[in-house]
Amino acid sequence: MFAFISFQRLILVGASDISKFQAWQDAGLVLSTTSNEACKLFDAVLTQYATWTNNESLGGIDGCLAKLKAADPNFTMGHVIANGLELIGTGRTVRLDKELDSAVRAMVALSQSQALTERERLHVSALDVFARGQLPKACDLWEQILQSHPTDLLALKFSHDTYFYLGHQRQMRDSVARVYPFWTRDVPLSSYVKGYYSFGLVETNLFDHAEKVAHEALAINQRDAWSVHTIAHVNEMKAEVEKGLKFMKETEKNWKSSDMLACHNYWHWALYYIEKGEYEAALTIYDQHIAPPCLASGNILDVVDNSSMLYRLHLEGVELGDRWNDLLGVTKKHTKDHILLFNDVHFLMSFLGAKDHKTTEELLTTLQELARAPREDHQLSLAPSLGLPLCQAFVEFENGNCDKAVDLLYPIRYELVQVGGSDAQRDVFSLLLIHAALNSKSKAKRNLARCLLHERDMMRPKSPMTERLIRKAAAVHSMA
Ligand SMILES: [Fe+2]
Structure with missing residues (x-):
């Protein structure tokens, strides 16, 4: 068993820094695998998903998923993140896609054969019900995870995206609010959580608050394309056309390489x-x-x-x-x-x-x-x-x-x-x-x-x- 490890943190401190491993394990985000490489790759995929950016030097999300599967084919959370990204992408469905259906079934079967943590089991169940179209139920299960594991970024982002699909605007905002105090500045990727929160605020018409939180995130990391996106929404909703154009032009260099979101930010522009x-x-x-x-x-x-x-x-x-x-x-x-x-x-x-x-x-x-x-x-x-x-x-x-x-x-x-x-x-x-x-x-x-x-x-x-x-x-x- 290895603790959940920040890939960025691994690069900074080196894999020999056992105390950092311990710190993550203490956070309770245990990953059931004996492969350190699988843990690193899991984190690399999660980081790219959370930041809307494929890191080509790592092989992008697809490349990392392939290496993750090779590192430990029986790593249940590896299957969770792989299947979850397919399902959340909404371009494939188990109803028509036998390959995806088999992958989800295999993930469920694998999880039943292993001694997993309760958190991991909930992740499997959430995807199982999501695959069958029960999106609100999937959100309930991710919320269950977040109540005991508020820094589970995968549960937070999957639920955030699913609330978006459901038009559950207040839930999208409040789901992040409930875990927000735990995302202190020392937690890797915490500034991106500000971005998620700011988007929930804009979708509940709290425009000034949304803009403030998005700017806080950008002050920490100006390459956060999702926080840029929140500000694009504020300007759109208020029809602040000139302000919107100026902002997109000034920040373009920071977000245009966020390949998963750039097209959408240009759409706003x-x-x-x-x-x-x-x-x-x-x-x-x-x-x-x-x-x-x-x-x-x-x-x-x-x-x-x-x-x-x-x-x-x-x-x-x-x-x-x-x-x-x-x-x-x-x-x-x-x-x-x-x-x-x-x-x-x-x-x-x-x-x-x-x-x-x-x-x-x-x-x-x-x-x-x-x-x-x-x-x-x-x-x-x-x-x-x-x-x-x-x-x-x-x-x-x-x-x-x-x-x-x-x-x-x-x-x-x-x-x-x-x-x-x-x-x-x-x-x-x-x-x-x-x-x-x-x-x-x-x-x-x-x-x-x-x-x-x-x-x-x-x-x-x-x-x-x-x-x-x-x-x-x-x-x-x-x-x-
Ligand atoms: Fe948008």
């Missing part, structure tokens, strides 16, 4: 340009920094960013050339996934953008079929009330049936937080509703558009986009 109506500038960022990583990696967060960016530009009437078709090459294989409704609707945007009617229909029918069958899957349980009407609203809008799109979307608008994502990401649904209402045949719905824009203006008083839409609504109204 481009949103400011869409706000300003500077579409060419937004497209330049898209072409240089948002499309290439998505087309190369197919990572789901990158896919979501691509679909969302193109759809917002589409709503603004921007000509997009072949970009939808390029994106279709990445999204089409996910037509039947139905892992997260949030992902589904973003895949759908790309199908609609590329005018691929057959794939659009396939996504809708397979989602309907899965939603009809009784299942324990949390996301699928939301499909009839939220996922399907949301997807159908996009389809109706694209078919020119704007009144129908409003009828589908307006009643569920306050419930859509349950499909997950951030407030900034889900804003594309609000924009769709406004555009659909603006273009409706019914005068009542066009009046609704004006009301929705007043509401938007109250929340983001400096938004140039809202001003443009209000002018458009006034013009539509005067013509009626």
Whole structure:
């Protein structure tokens, strides 16, 4: 048995510093393996995940996972982190992917054959239920770990990401708050925990507090791309466009090498340009920094960013050339996934953008079929009330049936937080509703558009986009 070891700490003090091993063991984060190398690699993977950055000198996360498996094939927590990253990535599901299903089953079987700690067993159980779509239950199990092991970074980050998928905004904030006092400055990676907390704060509209905590994290480590991301959200939510542009430009050198998050931070940057109506500038960022990583990696967060960016530009009437078709090459294989409704609707945007009617229909029918069958899957349980009407609203809008799109979307608008994502990401649904209402045949719905824009203006008083839409609504109204 070895204690949980900070990889950074190992490099600093050397593996011979037994007292440091003991210090971690005293923290209670025991890893059941006889391989010191496996412990180091576990920590290397966790560090890269927690910091959103593949360290190529270590072989990246994939390289480290391969070496980890070789160092100790029977190391249960090695299987936990490997399977957990696959599942949290939301690009694969055990329902359709036999290899992933086998890996999860093998992890569970392995854990049952070993004398593990209670913490390790809870990690296995959390992934087991996550794989079966029981995301809230998985969070409960990670919380159970954190109550007794507040510095278990893997439990903290897995639960943080899963709350995000669930749209559990307060839980995302409070989960970190509950362990926050234990993450003192001497604990490795503690500044990143400030970043996680700051994001929970911004998603619960505590903008000033969020910005303060994110700046505290950046004062310790300016390369913390997630804390940069929090500040990008604060500026987005307040429509502080010039401040947002300046901040992203000034900090770009610090986060552009965070390969797992850079695309998303560029997405935030481009949103400011869409706000300003500077579409060419937004497209330049898209072409240089948002499309290439998505087309190369197919990572789901990158896919979501691509679909969302193109759809917002589409709503603004921007000509997009072949970009939808390029994106279709990445999204089409996910037509039947139905892992997260949030992902589904973003895949759908790309199908609609590329005018691929057959794939659009396939996504809708397979989602309907899965939603009809009784299942324990949390996301699928939301499909009839939220996922399907949301997807159908996009389809109706694209078919020119704007009144129908409003009828589908307006009643569920306050419930859509349950499909997950951030407030900034889900804003594309609000924009769709406004555009659909603006273009409706019914005068009542066009009046609704004006009301929705007043509401938007109250929340983001400096938004140039809202001003443009209000002018458009006034013009539509005067013509009626
Ligand atoms: Fe974001």
